[in-house]
Amino acid sequence: FQPKRLAGKKLLITAGPTFEPIDPVRGLTNLSSGKMGFALARAAAEAGAEVTLVAGPVHLPTPRGVRRIDVQTAQQMFDAVLPRAAQQDVFVATAAVADWRPATLAEHKIKKQPGDAGPPSFALTENPDILAGVAKLGSRPFCVGFAAESQDLARHARQKLERKKVDLIVGNIGAATFGRDDNALLLVDAAGERELPRNDKLTLARELIAEIATRLATP
Ligand code: C5P
Numbered sequence: 365f366q367p368k369r370l371a372g373k374k375l376l377i378t379a380g381p382t383f384e385p386i387d388p389v390r391g392l393t394n395l396s397s398g399k400m401g402f403a404l405a406r407a408a409a410e411a412g413a414e415v416t417l418v419a420g421p422v423h424l425p426t427p428r429g430v431r432r433i434d435v436q437t438a439q440q441m442f443d444a445v446l447p448r449a450a451q452q453d454v455f456v457a458t459a460a461v462a463d464w465r466p467a468t469l470a471e472h473k474i475k476k477q478p479g480d481a482g483p484p485s486f487a488l489t490e491n492p493d494i495l496a497g498v499a500k501l502g503s504r505p506f507c508v509g510f511a512a513e514s515q516d517l518a519r520h521a522r523q524k525l526e527r528k529k530v531d532l533i534v535g536n537i538g539a540a541t542f543g544r545d546d547n548a549l550l551l552v553d554a555a556g557e558r559e560l561p562r563n564d565k566l567t568l569a570r571e572l573i574a575e576i577a578t579r580l581a582t583p
Contacts, residue, residue: 371412380420396460398422
């Protein structure tokens with residue numbers, strides 16, 4: 365690990381889940397802990413980068429030297445990321461963004477109906493794809509996406525690379541990475557594939573930051 369390989373570079377990272385409110389006390393979310401994104405923010409700052417971390421609701425301390433913007437919903441994450449993206453050298457999307465949100469937000473807590481009215485039903489609407497949105501910008505940063513797949517990781521990662529038109533896809537090897545302190549990664553890009561074997565998330569984050577630094581140096 366070479367310390368200041370990202371000096372003078374700007375990195376924008378999304379992390380954690382999003383929370384999509386249904387009413388004032390309920391919402392849709394997922395089990396992302398934000399650990400991988402926070403580890404990457406720390407590793408990038410250690411490597412000398414100017415780091416902005418856009419975080420969904422997580423219980424993690426802000427890494428030293430990192431500028432953090434807290435958001436709740438996918439739309440808020442999109443609104444925090446898009447205006448900043450063109451000025452960045454690298455965008456890393458680790459957030460587990462909710463694909464859908466309730467189409468309407470109830471102003472008051474939805475009450476159980478007496479009798480046999482049955483449970484309420486919700487219409488869902490699609491959230492914006494933050495990574496694809498950044499990748500579509502005219503002048504855009506080096507874009508890195510994550511993939512969590514339960515099967516056929518390499519094939520799905522390569523499809524995601526092409527569909528979202530990003531520079532690098534990082535696959536989580538093994539299904540249950542959410543909340544764990546370790547992980548194993550498969551890097552997929554136009555040049556091929558490379559595995560980063562199982563390790564704690566901070567070590568993997570440092571390795572991934574080194575891989576990104578190498579790709580920035582040799583475009
Ligand atoms: O295909 P999928 O949506 O699962 O791709 C996951 C990648 O895309 C991750 O890097 C995730 O952070 C990003 N993503 C996003 N906005 C969404 C959905 C996914 O930035 N609405």
